[in-house]
Amino acid sequence: MFEERTAIKVSEAIKRVMQFCKKGEIEYINIDDAEGRYLGKAVVADHNIPSFDRTPLDGFAVISEDTASASPENPVRLEVIETVGAGNLAKREVKAGQAVRVMTGTMMPEECDAIAMFELTNEIEEDGKTWIELKRPFKKGDFVSFEGEETKKGDVLLEAGTKIHAGVIAVLATFGYSEVPVVKKPVIGIYATGTELLEVDEELVPGKIRNSNAYMIKTQVHQAGAEAVYYGQLADDFDQCYDAVKNTLDKVDALITTGGVSVGDFDYLPEIYQKLGANVLFNKIAMRPGSVTTVAEKDGKLLFGLSGNPSACFVGFELYTRPWVKTFLHSDKPFTEWVKGTLTEDFPKPNPFTRFIRSKISFEGGKITASPVGMDKSQVVTSLAHSDALVAVPGGTRGYKAGDEVDILLLFREGTKDPFKDPEKLRVKKSNDDA
Template sequence: MSEHNAIDDLSHHRKFKRRPMQVTDAQELAVSYAATGLTEHIRLQESDGRVLAADMIAPHPFPAFARSGMDGYAIRSADTSRCELGETVWLKVVDEIPCGYVSSIPIESGTASRIMTGAQVPEGADAVVMLEATEIRHEGSETMVGIKRPLAPGKNITPMGFELQEGDLILRKGTKIGPGEISVLATFGLHQVEVYRKPVVGIFSTGTELLDIESPLEPGKIRNSNTYMLASQIREAGGVPVIMEAIPDRIELAKQRVEEALAEYDLVVTTGGVSVGDYDIMGELVTSGSMEMLFNKVTMRPGSVTTAAVKDGKLLFALSGNPGACYVGFLLFVRPAIRKMLGMEQFYLKEWTAELGADYAKVNNFTRFVRGRLEVQGGKLIATPALLDESSVMITIKDSDCLIVIPPELKGAAKGQAVQVLVLPGAWT
């Protein structure tokens, strides 16, 4: 046997001798290598969907002044004490206070000021009587307001600092910014925010069988759909995808392209080339000694050949070329890494308990992550497995909103059985 053939046989043997790692262990290992990214300051109006890189602290109380909770009259509550005896109390109206106007006339015993909802309560007033609970009469040039019921101090007034005091935490570092967050930041005049820079993710597909999506079909060829699916998943996770030209089945070229991508981008994801076939170049690349392999087999179906490696502190994820396995592999491993790089606190998919909506008979030594649909029936959360859930099947990806977790010890699962489900991004939120 030639030296060249002996090396080929050894490499082939290594590929078939993969040692599987438990899913949770593989997740934790991969995420441990994901470094929280750099930060940048951006305008508030550009921050939707970004992740805060610093705690946001209230620069002043909110509200910044005591404000009226309704249209009515600002008064001294002590003036209404005689109303307890059934007497109508008449107070002289000394001012009218619209929103944005600060009255210079303090409220004294026997006086009131007309006030609008949200306006600053004048000095001396400690209650606001609603407009509908008053009556008006005129005595010469003076307007008098009549009140028939007693009011407690503070009635219908929102005190200064009712929501937040100066120095209080508004939003915690790691918060994803949305409409509510933008509203509160704008309220405090925080027009610039420090956010984590979006990680830039390079995407490769491998395989000479791949066609561009604009190309007509050819015998034995398939269109490069995984790349575009991954790009969409990366955007949802918070990253910036960069689609690169597919790599043909040549190990040296693949090594060069991947190393160039790792030098340029924050993270690299490939799809295809991780099985045990003669042309599965990513499986060869991560064991070639040019990078540190973290794992190349995981106790899961689909996607047991999901592979991860690290070079110069940057992660490479090599996912299966089968659409279903590629999709699941991204959700379980790549998405958590991106979310950690963004500074998010919640890396992994939400996990709920549901009742299985149909029998699932497949048995395997590895945990299955079965595409499915969630619905509420009779107050119960029901998870129904997709009819087509093979690793190579892509059509049911669009119809699923959860992954049903079927551990090997269940030996399949019966309808009505309690199961754990992982809620897919954007579903049920």
């Protein structure tokens, strides 16, 4: 019964999954619903910003020639003929010796070519008229915001695949995208398998545990930008599982199952993939946790067979499912960002395979550090709740010390172009390490 499987590297497993990526279709949705979605098309400026010459502050629009001789000793006096607020247009023609009081954002009166801000003027009421005195000259263009100085018509402002957050929404609104072209979310079906699983509202009974993977994966699917459809729990029964998987495949863009991928007597997913005629991309990876993560392909759709162990399930999604989702969403940076950083404490466990350690990062003195969470067993169940990174240490090593440089996968960042590369053993440590 015990089946031999060939473990492949993490980077090879990622590569095999990425061969079955596709890009989602585009749909138009209201800007009010666009938050958190991904742009389906690049956003190109269809007009200049500003779209007209305007004042960037409260002051007076003047004709610069009028101010040429102004000095503290010989101030120039101009008649204020009108006050214009942002959104309104000057109604009167401005002649030599005249000025217009204008508020921030107001379009420049046609005849004016400079702005004298409030702080540089004295206002005087005389002869039933309002005057300003200027004690310095202003040059043509002084303090004016010119049409197109921020953005020119035709500029590419945002690339397809950009996640729509607050700053992106501001750009979309500025350019009149009341309807936004976004990528349709991929629909990811989820089954949790295991006779030991109780629903979250069921009382504990001996031998059983509550199903936490389904809720966790649903949230990971959402956070990656996809739609999750949870189809429920399945007992370890071949026929039930086979029918469920078979009948769900045509309703989803990809299917995640949790559990049932190891070599136990009731781990039916391998047999199910076989009966379906699916192409198994891999069924063992040289990594911990999650070595039994299995991915298969049927008619171009991926079946992600994640481990039933919560941490392995979590890591499997982040490494293999997430980049598939991001590519579907037109991102060219689909991979979890990984950086170099420093371990804050010893990690004495030997690492027969590449190990992903649930960790929390911090920034001290300009450097990135990572602290493993759940080092003592009492925190295993909550370690995922406190992690925002995975420290990756190479296989074939005996342990790591505080201060060692390690690879860190940042779970909260949008992504990177480069897929994770399995770390190599540090040469300097080799003498202490396993073969």
